[in-house]
Amino acid sequence: MSHPGAAVSARSAGARSLIMRTAERLYASRGFADVSIRQIGEAAGQRNKSAVQYHFTGRDELIKAILAEHAAATERHRFAMMSPLGDLAELSLPDQIRCIVLPRIEHHIELGSPSWYGRFLAQVVVEPALREYALEAHLNTPSLRRLYDAIHARQGRGRDPVRGARREAMIRQLVVHMTAELESELAREQPAAGVAAGAWRRLGADLITATCGLIGAMDAEEAASG
Amino acid sequence: MSHPGAAVSARSAGARSLIMRTAERLYASRGFADVSIRQIGEAAGQRNKSAVQYHFTGRDELIKAILAEHAAATERHRFAMMSPLGDLAELSLPDQIRCIVLPRIEHHIELGSPSWYGRFLAQVVVEPALREYALEAHLNTPSLRRLYDAIHARQGRGRDPVRGARREAMIRQLVVHMTAELESELAREQPAAGVAAGAWRRLGADLITATCGLIGAMDAEEAASG
Missing domain, CATH: 1.10.357 (Tetracycline Repressor; domain 2)
Incomplete structure (x- = not known):
């Protein structure tokens, strides 16, 4: 049984996963010192500047x-x-x-x-x-x-x-x-x-x-x- | 034979060494991500905000x-x-x-x-x-x-x-x-x-x-x- 909430949470899970993969890649290649939470959100294609905080509260x-x-x-x-x-x-x-x-x-x-x-x-x-x-x-x-x-x-x-x-x-x-x-x-x-x-x-x-x-x-x- | 230049360069070597010890301590205890060049200068008691850049050019x-x-x-x-x-x-x-x-x-x-x-x-x-x-x-x-x-x-x-x-x-x-x-x-x-x-x-x-x-x-x- 599909309902609007399911679509929203699938999209949310997708964004969450995309942010995790992006963070891992940026941290691995540039180190913690050179990567901000905001850069991770941007690199993960999140238009909302607080997307990482929304999904994870913080680093x-x-x-x-x-x-x-x-x-x-x-x-x-x-x-x-x-x-x-x-x-x-x-x-x-x-x-x-x-x-x-x-x-x-x-x-x-x-x-x-x-x-x-x-x-x-x-x-x-x-x-x-x-x-x-x-x-x-x-x-x-x-x-x-x-x-x-x-x-x-x-x-x-x-x-x-x-x-x-x-x-x-x-x-x-x-x-x-x-x-x-x-x-x-x-x-x-x-x-x-x-x-x-x-x-x-x-x-x-x-x-x-x-x-x-x-x-x-x-x-x-x-x-x-x- | 002591001359003013010797005193200046001894002071400079002292500041350089103090900055190195301070940087090492801050990086070791807090990681590269949480420590800025400016914080290192401050923690090393350098009044000039560009002291670290002056002695080392950069991180x-x-x-x-x-x-x-x-x-x-x-x-x-x-x-x-x-x-x-x-x-x-x-x-x-x-x-x-x-x-x-x-x-x-x-x-x-x-x-x-x-x-x-x-x-x-x-x-x-x-x-x-x-x-x-x-x-x-x-x-x-x-x-x-x-x-x-x-x-x-x-x-x-x-x-x-x-x-x-x-x-x-x-x-x-x-x-x-x-x-x-x-x-x-x-x-x-x-x-x-x-x-x-x-x-x-x-x-x-x-x-x-x-x-x-x-x-x-x-x-x-x-x-x-x-």
Whole structure:
């Protein structure tokens, strides 16, 4: 049953989504310092100068909405990957790490090229006022929490919470910033979609290899130091 | 022999340095988006509204000057560490990695608390317009180039330049962003100087362990895949 309200809210959802895509692109390519809320509205073709405020109240809510949308898409990939696996504590370290890394990679392949989210997120996590939003929305979800806990608990290692937090931080920094770095490269080189997907999968494999090596070395050091 | 010109240029150097310290602190704590050149001048106690432009011409030159100063200090530590070591290619991987990581750590211990440079640099490297300055000034110096080349050349491994570049990027991202993360933590917790120095040394040791594990795993994967 179609009614005028439905058309209005579809148009509103369209404008909202368009503003989010535009903001992400402008922030990713020019940084937070060089992009105003008003420029985002204009670049998104909104004639009303307060369109961004109308849809999001302000910059921070706009940024949270972008983070939440990508986090939800990434979580869908992670859920699909984790649900057939059973008890996470029974998985090998590489399989646990795969569940952390590959949903991010799959999300980027799905986004296609050019994407902007990788660079957007890398800027959010170093911006003092925004960092917590990224951690809450995307980098410390319940599924990631369970994975990290399983990694820390395996074989009774990683019991020191400070060392556990450091391992997590290293994995998070590698995933966030290497993703942003590949995204920049692909934006410059503009390869065909298949080549880009291959580059994302290569990054995924490298991150899994590197992370397993990193954790193995930290575990060995912890075991040796008692 | 003292003359009026010397006093003027000492005052000018003092103002220049004060502006740099102030800019670093404001950018680190509030991000590039929330800090104007004029606010930096005011916060540095400059009565002339164009003081920052007078000393640096503009934001980018100010940022380059801050990067160059810290890069020079870090290089002094690296030079002191490397000069007695002889042929870099003869060093073990952990010793090569130590020469990459520890000069950054020593520089932070020397800066004392609170420091701002770690967070400043992390923001610079993700800011599209500034990233290249950081790479040129600080993250790709001749001494680092020699160290990375020695790492790639050892035992004939790491010959694939794409894989070599990825290893380097991972090490760089870990060092830059883990340094910023510890700096934030210390700024929040404000421990005594000795405790802070211990935390920096612990991070240095963890980065060396993690990086050696990461490179070892990437090498093994490369050797296995031919």
